[in-house]
Amino acid sequence: MPNPFHLAFPVHDLTEARRFYGGLMGCGEGRSSESWIDFDLMGHQIVAHLDEKAQARGRIDNPVDGHDVPVPHFGVVLDWDDWHLLADRLKAAGVSFVIEPYIRFKGQVGEQATMFFLDPSGNALEFKSFRDMGQLFATE
Secondary structure (H helix, E strand, O other), rough: OOOOOOOEEOOOOHHHEEEHHHHOOOOEEEEEEOEEEEEEEOOOEEEEEEOOOOOOOOEEEEEOOEEEEEEEEEOOOOOOHHHHHHHHHHHHHHOOEEEEEEEEEEOOOOOOOEEEEOOOOOOOEEEEEEHHHHHHHOOO
């Protein structure tokens, strides 16, 4: 595995963050305090920091393959089968998708499975997978 990344992001409610990231997403919990929680997102350290004054900000969208992709967003590139298992789990849990799970750039360089959804604080997440992981940074 490559070096894990670290990402800190604001949430308006740590209990909801714990339920979403720990429960629904299955992220192990690391250290925490009254104002933040470390989560293990598939080997990467993400930290939900409490911002009780957080206001929902307007979303910025960027058109990609006929969809409005929310910016900023974060997530993990998964193995093909793991991506499908996660998509099925999220659908079964009734998650509302910003962009439903689908295959992007079908038949082109960089063909990938992708999906976008929001956490309870409105942070956008994208999980994707490449049938050929060698295409992750392909340009042609």
